[in-house]
Amino acid sequence: MSQVKIQSEKSASNDRIRQIFSAAPLRITIIVIALVWTIPTVGLLITSFRNPDDIQTSGWWTVFQHPFELSQYTIRNYQQVILADGMGEAFLNSLLVTIPAVVIPITIAAFAAYAFAWLEFPGRSFFFVVVVGLMVVPLQMALIPLLSLYVDINELIGIKLNGEFLGVWLAHTGFGLPLAIFLLFGYMSTLPAEIMESAYVDGASPLTIFIRLVLPLSVPVIAS
Structure with a gap:
């Protein structure tokens, strides 16, 4: 009786593993699509907090070289937009x-x-x-x-x-x-x-x- 129970548990475990692997391509595709849509938005957000000179000379991803260096961030862009005429x-x-x-x-x-x-x-x-x-x-x-x-x-x-x-x-x-x-x-x-x-x-x-x-x-x- 115990052997039958062990075999059924192994079979159920194998079925779960097969389901996970069979669904893996779809899940990977969804993750890739989500990243493709999300990364440009994140880049725009980071760029909005960078100095204009840095924006023209380097990509937004360079902030991750020293992410905690606060001197590379600024709110001046937002100040200019909000305080501009109208x-x-x-x-x-x-x-x-x-x-x-x-x-x-x-x-x-x-x-x-x-x-x-x-x-x-x-x-x-x-x-x-x-x-x-x-x-x-x-x-x-x-x-x-x-x-x-x-x-x-x-x-x-x-x-x-x-x-x-x-x-x-x-x-x-x-x-x-x-x-x-x-x-x-x-x-x-x-x-x-x-x-x-x-x-x-x-x-x-x-x-x-x-x-x-x-x-x-x-x-x-x-x-x-």
């Missing part, structure tokens, strides 16, 4: 546009995707098809009508959107919502129905289920 303000404007333009559509899309995936209401399928269909509308087609709408809003109610952050945020939200809703819907609709049903039985409201169950389970797709 660059600091432009960088701040980029943050003020990018962060809300990402957070606002994802927040709205999460609620909408949950509604399309798990709530029953009249016209659910129709409205979802309309939302998905908006993805094929070219952004260039909607740009001029959108700017005209901003002008009309300013004339009617006095809210200026042209040339303002709010106008940019609204534009990004409108253009990004269809794709965001489609992606989040595809993930949320695959969540286990048993969890939702158990929450309903326990008396949880749709909003409670969304906040306490759906959102935590959807963190991977929201973060991506």
